[in-house]
Amino acid sequence: MSKLTTFVPLTKLRPFKDNWRIQVKCLHSWKQNTPFAGDTFEMVLADQWGNKIHATSKRSLMQRIQRVLPIDSWGVIEHVTVTPAGGQYRTTNYKYKMVIAEDAVLSRSDLVDDRIFISLANYEEIENGTKKQAFLIDVIGRIHDLGDVQTVQVSGEDRKRVLFRLVDAEGNNLACCLWGTYAEQLEPFSLNGKDQTIICLIRFAKIKEFRGELQITNAFDATRLFLNAMIPEVSNITQRLSNDDLSVVLVPKPSGKKDGKRILYNWNDAEIKTIAEVAEANQVEICKIICTIEAIDTDWSWFYIGCNRHQKRVLKIPKVDYGRMTKKDKPMFRCELCRSNINTVGPKFKLHLVVKDDSATCNVMLLGSVGKSIVGVDAEELWDGSYEEIEDPDILPEHILSLVGKSFCFGISISSDNVTNGSDTFVVLEVCSGDKVLTIQTDSQSNSDMVTTSSTMSSGSAMMLDQISSDECPTPITKRKDDDCDLQDLTSSSKKQCTKIIKEEKIKND
The missing domain is CATH 2.40.50.140 (Nucleic acid-binding proteins)
Structure with missing residues (x-):
């Protein structure tokens, strides 16, 4: 029998690297066609501990996968990628899904376990x-x-x-x-x-x-x-x-449907909400939140390698495929928008933060220039120059670690993925400020100086928050997670919060 210690539990998979090794059972598989992804091969996989994850691959890999991992059988997969789980009907409640690409290595497993890992609904x-x-x-x-x-x-x-x-x-x-x-x-x-x-x-x-x-x-x-x-x-x-005498309880039909109209706002008119209100939102909209960064979510790398022209993520090409390329000191990448192999790439910010206010905690993501507006420097200045995968995501640049404990006004998007599909990560579209939004001072410069890089709030809508020391919660979030692989994923209502209360000053109405 395979040794459990040689395989990573599915709950430990994170997007910061691809070279994971897992042992899984195929609970179900099917072909699917969608307007965005085209023809794909979908699976639901489970590990020895009962954790489940959705997996997807190109249709061209279907026969290869089915030969090694048919339904109700166990197999080993090496080198897989995980991305955020989305879609209107998700097969598991895990926040990530697995992508099996051409470079994945699949083999049969000698594990014998007939469990089907059901989770019956009430x-x-x-x-x-x-x-x-x-x-x-x-x-x-x-x-x-x-x-x-x-x-x-x-x-x-x-x-x-x-x-x-x-x-x-x-x-x-x-x-x-x-x-x-x-x-x-x-x-x-x-x-x-x-x-x-x-x-x-x-x-x-x-x-x-x-x-x-x-x-x-x-x-x-x-x-x-x-x-x-x-x-x-x-x-x-x-x-x-099977009891023939089982009686049936008549259940009254619920009345009416929820109103799902889409409401959009200009930033100057966008409502300021608490995080608890954002988590309970039932419509697509934009709004502003006043929050403090509680931790850096190191499930993710703090950057991605992207095309300098299109800013989109690129795929690294193995050296054996370079052909006659002369620049041996720099790897080649494939940009789907350029439709060519390129080496004009660089790191782009992709910050995943855990933020809080007095009401609750949630996850936010800042990309590119929005991330730069709170860090204060380009991603390339913090990058170590290596194109290899990050092995320890908890090692972060000091500029990013110093964000913990600082407060900002974020303009966020509540998307259909949040409202309908249960996603608890909100995209920050703008870092909002006015003439006196934040008065937090750092050793190098004030936050009010940094956030004005992407300012969209009018000066008449100024918000002020007291300084919160970055010494309160200096540890990346994964260092504060329990190592037990069977624990439920942290949600906005269950993540550990810093104990210090944010003090909000009264706003004078002119």
Whole structure:
């Protein structure tokens, strides 16, 4: 059996480097086509500790991956990249997803573990709307009130559909609608007798509102359906669900839908919100927050290598592919916008910060010139000149470490990824200031001098905050994380906050 100590738990994967080595089980895989990514091959993977992650690759790598890592088998993958997880229906609640590229090394594993790592959702949480609809769920129940499999017209095409209700062991029930091949799997039960007991496990299902009622349905091909399956992990639940005397509790239908109108503001008119209000926002907008930097999130590198012309991230080309290139002392990179191999590249700021106010904590990201406006110098001045991956992300330039404890007015974007998909990272579009926004002094220069580099607030909207020493929270955030790989990811409501309170001075109204 493979030694667990030789593999990294999925919860330890971070974007600052690519040379990770993991041992995983493929829980599901499917082909997908989207307008932005085109044809891709998608997977849900789990490790020995039960951690799960979504993985994606180009369709051209599908056969190679399937040979080594078919569904329900274990394998080893070396050299993978992780990026922020997004999308409206996410298969796991982990904040990152894995990208398997051409240079990934795949091999079979000798690990034997038949667990399927299910995480069953609670019916009551689904019914009362507290279960986030941005995530796919696992749900099990006894099929009740099974309808006929019908063929209906959807966007001019014929599709099969079946409607029924799922009942849990307490008698709570949920509306269900399955489409296509999933409906076809229930066709024999629909034709040969609807009175028989059918225990249904739906994996990676989505919650959708239809005619004022929340229902469970398949998420295109990302869903797996098990009917009367003998699964050790749910054998006790299956036995309880098989009780013929199980009664059904009628659940009243919720009324109405949330208003999802998009509201945009000019920066001068943008509302100043607390972080708690930002976290609870239910519409796309821009706003301003007055906050203090609590920590540097060293899950990420503080910079990326980008094209000097387009400022976009570039892909490093192995030296064996250089051909007749003469500049051996500098690696070559591929820029998709230039559509050529280039070496006119350099470091660009990509700062991931944990910020707080009196109400809550959240994550923000500052790119390029916005990052420079608070650091005060170009990224190239802080860079050590190496194009190799960072091995220790906790080693940071002093200019960046000194940001901890300083306060700023950030103009942020609350995007659809935050509202709909549950992303807890907000992009800083501007570092706002007026004539007297901040009076925090540093050894080299005042913050008010630095933030005016990207100022957009009028002088009449000045905000002032007392100085907070950078000695309060000088440690990057990963140094303050527990090493237990089974712990839940930190969220905006659970991250450790500095104990010192930010004092806000009163604003005089003219």
